[in-house]
Amino acid sequence: MSTALRDQIKVSLEGIFSRSRISVGLWESMVGILIGILLWEWYATDKPVFFFPGWFDILDALSVQFAEGELIPSLQGSLQTLFLGFFLAVIVGVPLGLSMGMNERLASLLNPYINALYVAPISALVPIIILVGGASFESRVAVVFLFAIFEITITTYEGARTTPNRIIDVAKSFGASRYFIFRRVVLPYDLPYIFAGMRLGVGRAVKGMILAELLISWANLGAMIRTAQNNINVAGVLSIVLLLMILGLILTFVLKKASQYLTPWQPEVNV
Structure with a gap:
């Protein structure tokens, strides 16, 4: 058997095994979800709907909210707040994390503030945000921004800070400029960390x-939760929670695939 043929067979087998591992992982996830749904339904069987609704009650509540024409406009409004706040967190957090990772003095100066704000309960700052910005769209965007920025900044900073010095030293030995080192060494190494921070964020x-x-x-969507709560409609509350969970899973999946596409040379940073 020729060497070329052996290499071709090896590559084919590696691809088959890789796809098999993905398929097994997917099936395991689906089985886990199915077990969770069955356990939920079993527990809800003899419980009143207003106390612990079953999955069919939750899905029925979601279909009613959709049919009444309130769900889609509310979802669009919530997504507008979410995307704007998250976008601002990315365009501020990523450059800030990279700057801290490449400048030890800046990191020493900002780390106490970032770590303190990271552990601070953002919900406790809401009265201050209302006092400054009122009950406005901008205030809601500010809350989203504060919730997301610290994960993005800290993860980006850790990636830039841990860039192997030997790679940077090799680039310097060839006369590479600071900009070249940032663009060709630090940023490619840090991209998986940036995407990991974005998934957390x-x-x-x-x-x-x-x-x-x-x-x-x-x-x-917050108003829909309040309305369902006031009507003691637990299924209506959980239907919005289910929608938010699905939204989070979709956004995380999109960012994961974007990371795999843009950084094929790097191993994935699991979060």
Whole structure:
């Protein structure tokens, strides 16, 4: 058997095994979800709907909310708040994290503030945000921004800070400029960390969005949760929660695939 043929067979087998691992992981996830749904339904069997609704009750509530024409406009309004706040967190957090990773003095100066704000309960700052910005769209965007930015900044900073010095030293030995090192060494190494921070940040952004719509002003999906709560409609509340969970999974999946597409040379940073 020729060497070329052996290499071709090896590549084919590696592809088959790789696809098999993905398929097994997908099936395991689906089985886990199915078990969770069955356990939920089993527990809800003899419980009143207003206390612990089953999955069919939750899906029925979601279909009613859709049929009444309130769900889609509310979802669009919530997504507008979410995407704007998250976008601002990315365009501020990524450059800030990269700058801190490449400048130890800047990192030493900003780390105490970032770490302190990261552990601070953002919900406790909502009254201050309302006092400054009122019950406005801008205030809701600010809450989403604060929920997302610290994960993005800290993860980006850690990636830039841990760039192997030997690679940077090799680039310097060939006379590479600081800009070249940033563009060709630090940034490619840091991209998986940036996307990992974005995946963490988008989950936090969804939480910030719904918190802002519940506390700052009853708007969009937050208003639907409040209405269902006031009507003691637990299924209606859980239907919105289910929608938010699906939204978070979709956004995380999109960012994961974007990371795999844009950084094929790097191993994925799991979060």
